[in-house]
Amino acid sequence: MGEHTVASFDEELQSIDRLLCDMGELAASMVDDATRALLSTDAALAQRIISDDAIMDAKQRELDDKAITLIARRQPMAQDLRAVVSAIRMAGDLERIGDLAKNIAKRVGAVGLTSTPSSLSYSIETMAELVYHQVKKVVDLYVAREAEALVPLRVEDEKIDIKYTAIFRELLTYMMEDPRNITACTHLLFCAKNLERIGDHVTNIAENAYYVMTGKQLPMARPKIDETAVAGVGA
Secondary structure (H helix, E strand, O other), rough: OOOOHHHHHHHHHHHHHHHHHHHHHHHHHHHHHHHEEEEEEEHHHHHHHHHHHHHHHHHHHHHHHHHHHHHHHHOOHHHHHHHHHHHHHHHHHHHHHHHHHHHHOOHHHHHHHOOOOOHHHHHHHHHHHHHHHHHHHHHHHHHHOHHHHHHHHHHHHHHHHHHHHHHHHHHHHHHHHHHHHHHHHHHHHHHHHHHHHHHHHHHHHHHHHHHHOOOOOOOOOOOOOOOHOOOOOOO
């Protein structure tokens, strides 16, 4: 963000930026912890993630209040207005990531009622690692103002989609082999879908961050591979 003659204006912009970074760090932590809780059936950790979601919601409300107040009082123009409006959008995506991590945590108890095949646990863990690094990377790149480095994040989301499709098929196989697996596998399927959706929100953040830094929109068309949609599974 550029320099201003009014120092307090810069401070307000930086305050919004810091809040956004705090939300990004919390979102990454919640995704990582939710996966660990799911794979280790850690009910205490799952409960902490559910509690963290309230912190995420409070940070979003605080950012929205600061942004709206700044627009009303300062009437920012050009890059500054882009930054404030995009911060509101990015905060919305980060808050949604927190919701999705919380949803995974809420299924920990149900999944833990039956043993999860080691191959499936590995598949989910691998997918979750991809998602976690995407969340962490998009925030780091925004902080560093590395616009061009944000572009590949949209392409990398394709890897998450491919992982989700593979897990979907694996879960179907386990359910067909033994009906007793249906309940746990259904919960795992929702968890995997939540991870896939987190990847989509990261892509939204990358697009908004790129717009803040360059004033240009990335092409609307972006890679999206979810073969389960063909099978009738809704997004």
